[in-house]
Amino acid sequence: xxDSKSGxxxxxxxxxxxxxxxxxxxxxxxxxxxxxxSGFKTHYETMIKIKxxxxxxxxxxxxxxxxxxxxxxxxxxxxxxx
Numbered sequence: 001x002x003d004s005k006s007g008x009x010x011x012x013x014x015x016x017x018x019x020x021x022x023x024x025x026x027x028x029x030x031x032x033x034x035x036x037x038s039g040f041k042t043h044y045e046t047m048i049k050i051k052x053x054x055x056x057x058x059x060x061x062x063x064x065x066x067x068x069x070x071x072x073x074x075x076x077x078x079x080x081x082x
Contacts, residue, residue, distance in 0.1 A: 018030065019031055019032060019033055019034060019035070019039075019047075020059060020063060021035070022056060022059060022060050022063065025056060025057070025060060026051070026053075026056065027049060027050065027051050027056065028049075028050040028055070028056045028059045028060075029047045029048065029049055029050070030047070030048050030050065030059070031045060031046045031047035031048055032045045032046050032047070033045035033046070033047050
């Protein structure tokens with residue numbers, strides 16, 4: 001989990017809320033669906049399927065860059081339970 005209160009401008013607008021699923025570096029899905037039963041079965045959600053190899057690569061790189069960011073503080077799950 002990334003803490004949206006960290007980063008260069010610690011405001012709620014920096015909350016990472018997108019849902020991005022990359023599968024085997026071959027296909028990506030970008031949209032609003034949470035990875036839950038209701039997210040895929042009972043809610044009206046949007047998802048875009050991307051199969052362009054360069055686009056999937058670029059999306060994967062963006063995720064990797066966010067994950068490795070020194071500007072966003074990572075919170076352990078136990079910190080969210082307080």
